Amino acid sequence: MSSASASSIQIQLPDGTLAEHPPETTAMDVAKGISEGLARSVIAAEVSGAVVDADRPLGEFSEGLEPLSLTLLTGRDEAALGVLRHSAAHVMARAVMRLFDGVSLAFGPTTEGGFYYDFDLPEKISEDDFPKIEAEMKRIIKEREPFERFILDREEARKLCDDLDQDLKVEHIDTGLSDQPTVSFYRQGEFVDLCRGPHIPDAGKIKAIKLMTIAGSHWKGDTSGRQLQRLYGTAFFDKKQLKAYLEQIEEAKRRDHRVLGKQHGLFSINPDVGQGLCLWLPKGARVRVALEDFLRRELLSRGYDPVYSPHIGRVEMYETSGHFPYYRDSQFAPLFGSEVGGMLDAWSERLQEGTLDSDGEDKLMAAAEVFGVKLPDYRSSASADAKRKVLHDWQVNNERYLLKPMNCPHHCQIFKAQPRSYRQLPLRLFEFGTVYRHEQTGELNGMLRVRGLTQDDAHIFCTAQQVEDEFRATIELTKFVLESVGLDDYSVQLSLRDPDSDKYVGSEENWDHAEGALRGVLQGSGLTFNEEPGEAAFYGPKADFMVRDCIGRSWQLGTVQLDYNLPERFKLEYNGSDNAAHRPVMIHRAPFGSLERFTGMLIEHFAGAFPLWLAPEQVRVLPLSDKSLDYAVQVAKELEAAGLKVTVDNSGGKVQAKIRNAQLDLVNYMAVVGPKEAEAGHVALRDRIDGDLGSMPTAEAIARLKQEIVSRQVRQVVKSDFSAAAVDSDAVGNEY
RNA sequence: GCUGCUGUAGCUCAGUGGUAGAGCACUUCCUUGGUAAGGAAGAGGUCAUGGGUUCAAGUCCCAUCAGCAGCUCCA
Missing domain, CATH: 3.30.980.10 (Threonyl-trna Synthetase; Chain A, domain 2)
Structure with missing residues (x-):
């Protein structure tokens, strides 16, 4: 920091020129030496990588004899x-x-x-x-x-x-x-x-x-x-x-998925159903079905096994997994098999806090008796822990359930349901699993942050040696999924452990191996990625996909996480080639993250105008007048039989108005039919983007559209001129 | 959860303490057309909910609920 005693310093400009200056020289002085115009536009300077005031004597930054690298910053520099x-x-x-x-x-x-x-x-x-x-x-x-x-x-x-x-x-x-x-x-x-x-x-x-x-x-x-x-x-x-x-902000507002979702009938959230509980309206549901069908087919062809699990599970299972009661604030309260369960729960909590006096205890005992609960082992002289155990035992025997906050425990149980051999590994279990989380009211945001969400969840159980290949395959899958919906600007954030902390489960050896494998895969994948030491979960390293949408906002979507914790807690084992029991490694992964968040993001990315393969209304048949309505219905049936999502505009009015409405509704294709088309068995196809495509046989139109669907073309993304990331979406952490 | 703002027709929104409004959408009728808005009539409201002030409350005050923005959080 302190200036050297040297009588001069060496300064190197970005073009490589070296010059000697007295130590009190400032960046502004250097600029003036080049030109007055430059001096007027200098804002600050970058000296050896640090941004500093233009009027700081550069000698302050000199360390030793090395020349100082100086970049003059003007309004053009970020x-x-x-x-x-x-x-x-x-x-x-x-x-x-x-x-x-x-x-x-x-x-x-x-x-x-x-x-x-x-x-x-x-x-x-x-x-x-x-x-x-x-x-x-x-x-x-x-x-x-x-x-x-x-x-x-x-x-x-x-x-x-x-x-x-x-x-x-x-x-x-x-x-x-x-x-x-x-x-x-x-x-x-x-x-x-x-x-x-x-x-x-x-x-x-x-x-x-x-x-x-x-x-x-x-x-x-x-x-x-x-x-x-x-x-x-x-x-x-x-x-x-x-x-x-300011226009960029307006553009983001125009794309707001909550506005577009209402306008185009995609989803609805209303207080009668409950905060953060998303209703998928028919059109939104069609987008979701397209996404689910796409991913399901992809997973089946990549060696995944489908599974299903219920929406609730015994609280004891989440005690085993460690999710209950540690994250109780963000879970819905447990469901009790008995009306009295909630009371015992509060009772236990007060014992733990030490806020229960003997008078209160007597009242609770009396109340419990009214409900027919007998607690013969509950002694008022016993320790709080012993009392809590009595209450807990009663609850265990009387069943309490949790709305599942994640799918992992269920999938661990599926792994455990049968004896496993190393020959079966890796075992990849997938499910569109709906989970419930009691997010704070202030966190809720349309489809992007909800209380009930469906994850495109899968858990891969494998050996430590298989982690690298599985991770690579998962990265490939996620890339494929993102590119299929036209998201091609993304990077990966690799979260590693903090070397100075001991909060992590799993052996050092496993972590070293896993982190090395993850880094190696990412390096080999050609993806841009950055490492974030200390950001890993306590149970394993993870890789998150950060995706930029077409107006430059960045979103955290897919995630891949290694887990050394749950296999341990659930005592998962497989029989190895040595005929001994081994513990598998578990990989959580979700390319979409959740269907809600992914769909919400897509609505904003496409500004509501989905590519044909995802669109909820692919074709609208527009009869020229009521006289052509019968033919319009016939055409619609043909298109429907070919698997297209099609509607008929049977409203009165002129075809111009019907076209206008279809354009505003963001329907991909319009099939205008009048007497001429009925005569020839044609449709006059109109593209949302390119306009009138002329009259063609219905079969030709079908073939054309099916080709576009099969190839999952993303033909139009309305890009904003403003490229800088101005509005940062709330990057939501991992979903597990 | 905290702070602030907002809540009027299906949607977008006007509304000065004194009879509840517009545009779009919807229904009916007329119009039957060739690639982004044909015409007319009608129906639609517990002004978020509950209290209070006032002769009188959509309008002022309080509480609750919900939405939005930010903060905080996100296994």
Whole structure:
């Protein structure tokens, strides 16, 4: 960090040129040396890979005799946009402090689409305040004041923040920054903020700003802590980029699967059925059936065995698997064979918490007796654990069930249902398994986050040596599935264990082997992937597919996870070639993730306009007038017999109106039929995308459409011009 | 779950404390047509639910429920 005593430093520019400069030279000086125009457009600099202020003396970054690599960042560089936005966050905070009293600043970072700043202030900010805040920001920007950096040691910094009445900053210096001997501040006019930087040279560089929304947040993400007001905004180097960004948001809104799902009759969620419980309407169900049929056929041809399991299971099974009661908050409450089960459950919980006094205990005993429950082994003098065991034993004998939160325990039981030999491995069990999870109300989101979902779930039981081949086959399958629906922009996130943690089950040797195998397969697959140490589940490493849709948003869909835990817990065994019992490795995998989430994502990806092979209404027959209705019905029967999803528009009105409605309903093909077609046995086919295709024999039209279906053509994806990922979907973690 | 916003016809939405509105969709009638909107009439409402204030509440207040945005969470 500290400047070397050398009297000069060597600086290397991206084109390779080397130059000697005094250590106090700044990136801005270097830019001026090249041209004044460049100097005017410099936003920041990248020095040896780190983004820094353009006015920092470069000598500060010099270590030893190595030349410093310097890249001047201008509005054209992606990294510069982040610097701009963070400076815009400061400008916004400054404007808010001018307009409101008692503002306490929290954090103000950049986000993918802009920036935010969290404030603690007595007054509530509302969207009605945005115009005046924006006006104040514009006033600040117009003054083009520079951002000035200065360093204080911790004590001075603490005092400064205290003098400024910034108690959250004081707290942050005391806690989050307790290991820093000095901290940096930025001053812009009267506004001073504890900040790591970097910043733009002056506020005049901000050419376009807009406040987006106001929302609640929490100090350091702690929901029990102070509630803050988070003001979101965005900023760009020019107004055109801002406009494109706002259009991108509008485009995402137009594609919202909840809007399109309602508009096109795909699915419905209503309070009478229950929050987060999705009704698949006929059209949505047809899309799902197409997806299920496709995947089922594919799995059967790839050596999978279909299985079915019920929607509920004994709680004891989930105790064995370890899912109950540890994840109780996100499960629906157990179903009890007896009315009294729930009471015993609460009773047991209070014993565990130690909140049950003897008076309460007597009342519970009396209540239990009313229900005819006899607990002769329950002694009031016994320990809480002993009492809980008595209650638990009663419950076990009186059956309690859980709506299944995952399919794995059932599939483990299927593995166990028969003796297994190594010759049967790998055993691949698949099921479209419906599971129920009691997600928090605030998490629910259309089809993307629901409480009842169907996973395209399978569990592969294999030997440690087979993991690599199975993993490779699963990756291939997932690639194939994604590409079949026209998703060709994806990468893989490989989650590995944290080498410093001991929370993991399974032997070190197995983990090493598995992680090496996974990495090797991904390297050989040609897929782009990144490794995330410490992100693995405690029971095994995993690979998640991150998919980009056509407007640049990224989604986490398919997942492959290794599991050393469940085979252990369920004591799964197979007989090896050595005639000894061995424990299999289990692989969870789901290329879609869940049918709900996948379909919701597809609705947005295609903006509701599904490719022919997935479309819920592939052809609509449009009679020219009622006189041609009989022929239209006859044509529809022929198309239906050929396996096409077809309807007849029997409404009155002109054919132009019928075409318009069919186009708006996103029907792939229209078959216009009038007297001429009836005469010749033809249809006048109209393509949703290309328009009128002319008159042709019905058989020819059928052949054409079937060809398109069989080849699973994805002919049209309406791409947005805006390529940057502006709206990040809530990337939902693994589904197991 | 937390904070904020919203809830009016099937859908999208107007509605200033004083008789409930529009467009689209729907039904009926007229029109029978050639590749993105033919015409007319009709029907459709416990203004989310429950309280309160008021002579009077869709409108103001409180609670509940639901939706949305963000936060938090996601085996």
